[in-house]
Amino acid sequence: MTIKEIAKKALNHFKSKGYIFTPSEYEEVFCKIAKQYGVIIDDCNKIAKYLSKLDSKYQAIAKNYNIKNLDELLVFLINYINRENTSKEKESIEQLFLYVKRALDVIAILPIVKSKKIALKHLDFIKPYMEKEEYEKLRQEWIDFLDTFDASIVRRGAAYAGIKSEDALEVIDALIKRIEEGPDLSHLIDAIIYTLTPSYAPFMDDDIAMLKKQLQEDPTIILTKAFADDLRILTNKRIKLDKDELKQKLKDLDQIAERISIKIVRMLQKTAGSSKEIKIIADEIRNWRHEGQDFESIKEKLLTIAVSIDKELDEFSEEMKREDNEIERLKEKIKYLEKKVKKLSKEVKTDFLTNIANKKAIMEELKRQESSFKRYGTNYSVVFFDIDHFKNINDTYGHDAGDVILKSLGLLFKRYARDVDMIGRFGGEEFVAILPNTNIDGACKFAEKLRKIVEKTKFMYKNTRINVTVSGGVASRNETNSMDETLKLADERLYKAKRSGRNRIVCS
16 A cells, blocks of 8 residues: 555545544554554654664653653653753762772772772772773772682781780781780790609709799790700700600510500400400419519509409490491491582582682682693683673663573583583673683684574573673683783783674684
């Protein structure tokens, strides 16, 4: 049907009703008839065309209003423009920017070298209305700083200073005060003398007396190297004297112990007659004599043991049975704990959302590849992937949809990676692939293959298809001088891919 015929039908519509129409009423009827006959006219699609140029947020709102003509579109826009308070928003952004600068000023004077360097660099670099990628890069530096920062040193310092505080300045003041006051070493003097006194050989009285006098006159000599050397010499002397004395005194005792040992072994090899064997052992010990009286108490103790062995054998047998049961129970428990430890070990290096490697696991693998490169010259490549317009996905469909996309991408990357490759979530919507024994050409082919697979994959959330693409940057170790430079080069190429239009891989 021609436009002329459509116009004629529209006129007949109003003529049959005897109705005097306005231009906008005529346009509505004209477009309705054209649509009915499948005739596409640009003027009839002006509303849809204008709506498509709005921000995604306003497009989503406009769907609920069923806007049919320009008047309704203008009313809709006027209502939402009047709601916006741009001056207040601008003032809020400026205040937030000033707040960030002041916070960086404060961080820059804190006595932590790494955070101070980051703060000073960001003060020179940060500016209002920065690009999202620039903000993300600055934010990542703080994330990296927090990942490596260990505040436990403050607690250790507080414990050493003898105070309870997590304030670094209070801890430093307490430590300085402790150093200025100097340690009280007088309580160590008696302890040192006690450790040097021989247990058996009373032949060091003169040496110990001289050392004690020196310590009482000046306890701070405990902190000198000369005192440490003297203490080592005296300790060795005490140990030698005690060993020699004990060696002499324990000769006879060793003979008794050897006899008892032989008899007990023979007895345990039999199934009966244990009581008779024990009596023989007791008689031998009673008939044994020694000139030194120092061992009488030891002999009596050995006799008591010999008499008790017979009774203890029965108890020992029952105890063994109980211990066998306990050992079996412990074996089962050990198996359970081993499984649990294995699972926990995997979770420590696994991203909780995507169930693939996390940043810690990625950095450990990079270090292993770097070691192999330095030792054997085995090259490796790194690929940075980043989801395009991920913020728009979260804003349009919600963060739950964003999580579904991240999890699905993790499964997709893992499915198409080689067994020797590692691919993990580096943070946010960024993924990293480590490709061992792979040059730049092979890595680029791998990255391009994954890019095409992502582009063709149907990502669904609540019966809604979400189009997803990724950008990537590739770098090979033999292009750079270090592992860090390789990571940086891949990251720079990723941002180059984003600036070049996204949904592409940059390899040079």
